[in-house]
Amino acid sequence: MRQSCWLVALAVILSSSGTAWSQDKSEAAEGFDPAEMEKLFEEYATPGTEHKQFRRMVGDWKTKTTSYYPNPEKPTVTEGSAKFRMILGGRFLQQRFQGEYEGKPYTGIGISGYDKATKKYVGSWMDTMGTGIMSTTGKYNEETHQMVESGTSHSPLGQIEFRMVTDYQSDDAFTFTMFMTVPGMPEMKSMEIAYTRQAGDASKAKKPAKQRRNKKKATDATE
Template sequence: MHKAAGKLLVIVALAPLATLAPAQTGDQPHQMTPAQKAEMEAYMKAGTPGAPHQALASAAGSYDLKVRSWHDPAGPAMEDAGTATRTMTLDGRVLVEDVSSSMMGSPFTGHGMMGYDNVTGKYWSTWNDTMSTGLMVSEGTCDPQGKTCTFTGGWNDPVKKTRVKARMTTRWTSPTTEIFDMYGPGKDGKEMKMMEITYTKK
């Protein structure tokens, strides 16, 4: 199903440019109109990795993780350790992250992807793990210095059957250390810090 969807996307994207192919009768290739040239340039620009993708690539590698999580803002944090591996895929367009840790005494694995959309000018992120069958999707921006990134997204609450909104920040305290914080609504509905993960690059 994924392959079929991918093929359909390519067909839809390139269909307007199909008339640019050389005629089969031996005629000279059609000259592109200004509008067709602009359209082709837009597609090329949208699909070409740039500086944001190079920044993502710099995060590739292996990490040790220190995980702290809270269910009550006034209570103590639960602490776990883990590891993460990050690799670039799709010819330098997407950063893939695989996490192995524990959560509430049980083995935990997670899989995330992060990229930068040249069209929207924003970063995007997806996340799946062994505590859910759902997909978390978020979008965000980074400061010009690349020291702090802020994302917003959410997931589906299995109890209330409603969408839970979340805010995530990532900040780099050194070239090899980054801290990820996730905030969401507490029992009183007010935002609270739910998780903190310290990544230390090996």
């Protein structure tokens, strides 16, 4: 079904007019191989190695949020929780965050993924503090175990630019730091969230049984 939708969309593009390359649509159509195109989009839709790092975040987490905005001299500290799970066949990671802000309940939902077409990590965030959705793009550094993302949001103050840095200390702890730039002001650190995996979390990713058996066989063979 998914491949059929892509093929239909591509056929419409090839037959449409008004695009820069539609003048050569007859030539493009002649070289159009439905089987090869289906294979191409199948690969695009298959989660890659970049998606595997999301699996370590699956589970239940405790959070400790330090908010520096609006008064960085007197930050506030609150506790909350977050639940991560993989969705849509392991293609995306969903976060459901529960906490509080300025004494009021706060709920947020985030979706993270890796776009194999743009070769960038992508995400979206929505919460109870607004009616908009923030979209983000980022890159992950495997050597430093750090994700750096950027995003833009619209608010009554105008357009706000965000820079988010996530440092992964281990499979059981990571820190999310957000910086923001409000119109007419320099970039400021707005918040920091320390995530700690809840004790006894049964959702913590484990190696598949097949891998464990193969590892055991390899060990037995060397003994």
